[in-house]
Amino acid sequence: MLDVTTTETGVERPANAITVRPFRLLWLNNICFFLVSNAQRFVFGWLVLDGLNRSESDQGVVVFTLGLPSALLVLQAGVWADRWDRRSMLIWTQVGGGAVMAITALLIRADALSFNWVIVVTLLAGAASAIGQPVRSALIPALVHKDQLFSAIAINAIAMTLSLILGPVLAKVVGDQWGFxxxxxxxxxxxFAGVLFLLRLDVPPHADLAPKRSVLAETKDGLRHVVGDDNLRVLFGLLVMASLTVNPAIMVTLQAHVKDGLGRTAGEAAAPFALMGLGIAISSFVVMRKGNMKHKGAAFQRALICGSTITILTGRTTEMWQVLVLSFAMGLAGGFYINMNQGLIQANTPQPLMGRVMGLYALTSFGIMPFGALLLGVVAFWTSPGAAISGAAAVCLAVVVTTYVRQRELRELA
Known part of the structure; x- marks a missing residue:
């Protein structure tokens, strides 16, 4: 039976998703995982730019190899998530990711970490993350009641934003004290600490499994669901656009802009990421408190419009304080962007297809971004990081404004 709470007006609503023990354990594990995920991108960029003294294009290559496995593996991982033991998948991928980090630390200590080795370890770290990512997303609706879904997504987004705040900052503090x-x-x-929460997690078994087919055939089912729904098809298209433009501009190229455009060290990009995470946490808390909001499709597109505009301005900054202010504003918009797009996809996808559709979601949100980062790295090399950031965001803004005006049904999607 679904637990409920009573508001001051006497209206009953579902209890907060964090009261559900299995979801709470997954959330605690996600904090550990997201801390590493956000620290990885920052620390590898810091290592390449300041530790190995390489160029912005080399930084783009490293971020590309870190995310490339997502482009290659998430669809297959989504199929596995709909068939295999999801708890075991998370445990083994997280153990593998921890082992890669430990090996990287040993190579640095032995003064044996060349740029080529960085490419190898980022591919391995990206593979471990890519296989586990669709499982994490697909598990949320399996662990909570449907009426608690948007609450669960918002709470999970808070875990992600806590990591966006703390991951780069803590990694830099530790790095400053004890080295790379x-x-x-x-x-x-x-x-390894996050694995302890997974060992206590009870995951419901898959129900009514269809006869086993090839990965390609299974993936086509998820793709048909997305392509066959007009609203989901357009929503996924906007996610692809953001993953090629705004997302890599902020998450990757901004670090190069801080170093080359503002004359700071690449490590100082931890502060904008922290403020961005704080903004996302605040807006995610608002979503969590509001629960089932109306016109989520409109909220998603407005958030992307705001984010694209802020990113254009970020590329034109000349002082660090300007980047800090805009990063916080970007986070406020980002909270609505993250919660609305993931919530809309999960609310409009049947559970038997959830793993495969979330595999497609991981591909569009994370797997495509390395290609954008690689392209922006090349553009930044021939122009400037700031110009690359603003130009990419302008393309995204034009597309999302056109979509917002023309797609009324998507604006009203709930």
Whole structure:
């Protein structure tokens, strides 16, 4: 039976999703995982730019190889998530990710980590993350009641934003104190600590499994669901656009802009990421309190319009304080963007297809972003990081404004 709470007006509503023990354990594990995920992108960029003294294009290559496995593996991982033991998948991928971080720390300590080795370890770390990512997303609606779904997504977004705030900051503090190898030992420890929560997690078994087919055939079912729904098809298209433009501009190229455009060290990009995470946490808390909001499709597109505009301005900044202010504003918009798009997809997808559709979601949200990062790295090399950031965001803004005006049904999607 669904637990409910009573508001001051006497209206009953579902209890907060965090009161559900299995979801709470997954959430605690996600904090550890997301801390590492956000620290990884920052620390590898920091290592390449400041530790190995390489260029912005080399930083783009490293972020590309970190995310490339998502483009290659998430669809297959989504199929596995609909068939295999999801708890075991999370445990083994997280153990594997922790082992890669530990090996990287040992290579740094032995002064044996060349740029080529960075490429290898980022591919391995990206593979461990890519296989586990669709499972994490698909598990949320399996662990909570449907009326608690948006609450659960908002709480999960808060875990992600806590990591966006703390991951780069803590990694930099540890790195400043104990060197780059200390930063990677820190990440390895978090990965292994998160496994402890998974060992206590009870996951419901899959129900009514269809006869086993090829990965391609299984993936087509999820793709048909997305393509066959007009609103989901357009929503996924906007996610692809953001993943090629705004997302890599902020999550990757901003670090190069802080170093080359503002004359700071790449490590100082931890502060904008922290403020961005704070903004996302605040707006995610608003979503959690409001629960089932109306016109989520409109809220998603407005958030992307705001985010694209803020990103254009970020590329034109000349002082660090300007980046900090805009990063906080970006986070406020980002909270609505993250919660609305994931919630809309999960609310409009049947549970038997959830793993495969969330595999497609991971591909569009994370797997495509490395290609955008690689392209922006090349553009930044020939122009400037700031110009690359603003130009990419302008393209995204034009597309999302056109979609918002023309797609009334998507604006009203709930």
């Amino acid at each position: 190898d200390g930063a990677f030992w820190f990440q390895a420890g978090l990965m």
